[in-house]
Amino acid sequence: MSDTILQFDDVSVRYSGSITALSGVSLTVRQGEIAALLGGNGAGKTTLLKAASNLLPAERGRITGGRITFRGEDVTRTSPDAHIRKGLVPVLEGRRLFRSLTIEENLVSGAIGAGLRSADIRRGLEEVYSFFPRLKERRQSRAGLTSGGEQQMAAIGRGLMARPQVFLLDEPSMGLAPLVVAEIFETLSRLNRETGLTILVAEQNSAVALKHAAHAVVIGNGRSTITGLAADLAQRDDIREAYLGGASAPA
Amino acid sequence: MDWFEFLFAVEVAVGGLLSGVMYALVAIGFVLIYKTSGVLNFAQGAMVLFAALTFVSLVEREVPFALALVVTLVIMGLLGLAIERTVLRPLANRSPMTLFMATLGLAWVIEGGAQLIWGTQVHALDLGISNAPFEIGGIYISNFDLVAAAIALALVIVLTSFFRFTRTGLSFRAVADDTFAAIAIGLRLNRIQAAVWTAAGVVALVAGLLWGARLGVQFSLSLVVLKALPVLVLGGFDSIAGAIVAGLLIGASEKLAEVYIGPFVGGGIEGWFAYVVALAVLLIRPQGLFGHKITERF
Structure with a gap:
């Protein structure tokens, strides 16, 4: 595949110095792809995306180990608004x-x-x-x-x-009807194809995310557990049952 | 009630409404900062005093009126920027109570600083607006109150347009709605807060001049904020429209109460009647008339 645009290396995060939200998560997002970040409630998906935009300090959290790089630069050295101007744009959970x-x-x-x-x-x-x-x-x-x-x-x-050049999209399917979810993901795919937008999307709805993504990572309890091609992960029943609550494709 | 008694009641109400506009003016300074920082700015009264004292001291040192106005405006702007840089930025992401305590300290620093620089004596402030009453249809209206109300109204229109039609205004409304989302989409909280504190400084200047011309410029000018508190409780802390309507209501009701209820309790109720109104509002509608209505459908 093409070049790495966003790289998470062994990332650990704590809130207010005591609560560990992530420990040792690694993930590579390549230029021009859709990557899926999967996992259940409280797995750490949102924290990981906020860490990439350097939004953790606004919620009194910080990266305690490892590092995240956007185009080779450490993201913690750049303020959230400077990230936006460089093309790393978050779409927060819950709209x-x-x-x-x-x-x-x-x-x-x-x-x-x-x-x-x-x-x-x-x-x-x-x-x-x-x-x-x-x-x-x-x-x-x-x-x-x-x-x-x-x-x-x-x-x-x-x-x-x-x-944006990279979209950090946090749970776009949350609370929406399956048809609306399908429509939104179709549009995201179109944006990806037509404008070359790179997308890292965190989802609990694994079926729809795996359908549109190239690569996927599953995280649970703040650790990355499985990494691979989305098409391969979609075939594995154990993933669905163990981590994703057996959700099936809506469309 | 005969015709003359009716005219008298109208006259009292009009007088009350006009002073109500000036209460609203002070209250708007609070609302601006409450909406962006989520904190009741205890230093607003000190800013009013500081602005008026600076202006009057410049005029007494033979600085021309217009120049003194511009210089004071610039100083209030710089004060706003300085507060953002030295107080708000280091305390970013702290609890509202921490910020509130910081504004309490700020109030002392500004009050003390103002008197350190300009002295503690009482100054008379003449804005050149005649105080002679004039008659319309049988009722007498204070010329000064009318001009003051017109100035306050003009300021409100300018502020409202600013927040409605400019990029900074849109950013301000975004921050007021959801601060975290505003940071996440790249809006620069520092700049917006600096702009808002500067605007609050300008409001303080206008309020300081109008109140200063009425009461004299002295330490107790910072206590006009006590008149703004019931207005805020009634109108809601986060609504500019609420501050205006509540200012008018409080202004009119305290004057009418003084005239018509006062005699039964020995008079002198104008000073505290507004608090009775505020207390009643707190019991019945704690968010105020216009405060934080959540725009959401269920």
């Missing part, structure tokens, strides 16, 4: 839209965070609306009043507005 802002204002906020000019913002909006036509219809609605699926699309759209 986290700005509820009292309209959908379009939410999208624009993503571009402001990346420090883009007005002309770029207009172009970005057109692009996001072409991938998610439904957002265009709801652009003047307050984000808090839209459906879960629309909110997830807007959260992804807000990330796209920052012109």
Whole structure:
């Protein structure tokens, strides 16, 4: 495969100096691929993604061992906003839209965070609306009043507005109907194919994630347990049963 | 009630509404900071005093009015930046109580600093606005109160437009909604906080000048914040619209209460009536009239 863009080497994380959230997790994300990060509740997926964006200090956590590199540079040396401008863009768990802002204002906020000019913002909006036509219809609605699926699309759209090269996507399927999940993952695949966007997606819904990903890592209790090609992992019943609660493909 | 009594009641209410605008002005300074930092800025009163004292001292040293205004504005801006750099940034991600205690300390430092630099004597402040009342349809209105209300209103419109139509304003509203998400998408909390504290400084300047012209510029000017607290409780700590409406309500109700309820309890109730209103609101609707309504569907 092609070059490594994001590398996790033996990463350990603690919160407030006492709670160990991750110990010794390794993972390689290659340029232009979709990689899946699988595991159950509390496995450490969210922590790993936050660590990559250097968002742990905002929640009083820190990397205590190993290192994470984005294009060969240690991510802890760069502030979260500088990461965004370099193209490493997180889409947080639970959408986290700005509820009292309209959908379009939410999208624009993503571009402001990346420090883009007005002309770029207009172009970005057109692009996001072409991938998610439904957002265009709801652009003047307050984000808090839209459906879960629309909110997830807007959260992804807000990330796209920052012109990402790597997307760190945390559980986009959470709380959504299977058809909506399928639609969102189809769009992500399309973004990956058409724009070359690299995606690291954390999921409990292993079936849909493995269907679209090239590589996958399974983590449990803060350790990486199984790593391999997504197609191989999808065949193994033991993974589904042991770690993923026997979820089956929705579409 | 005959016609003249009715006119008198209207006159009292109008007077109350106009002073209510000035309560709202002080309250807005609190709301701005509460929305971004989640903390009641105890130093807001000290900032009001500092602004007024700086302005009046400059004018007394023969600095032209307009220049003194600009210089004070710049100083308030620098003060906002300095607070962000020396107090907020080192305390990032700490609990709201830690921040609150920090603003308490800040209040002492600013108050002390203001008096250290400019002295402790009382200054009269003349803004050149006539205080003569004039008559409209049988009721008398204080010219000063009307002009003060107009200035406060203009400031509110400027602030509202700023937060509605600019990038910094959009960022501010985003931070107020979800600070962690705002950091995660790359919004720079430091810059936004610096902008908001500067805006709060400007609000403090305007409030300081208007209140200073009324009460004289002295240490007790920092106590006008005590008038803002019931307004905040009534309107909700995180709503600019709430601060305005509550300011008007409190202003009008305390004047009417003084005139119509006062005689039955020996008078002098204007000073504390607002707190009675605030207490009643706390019992019935703790979030205030406009406070933090969660935009969510179930």
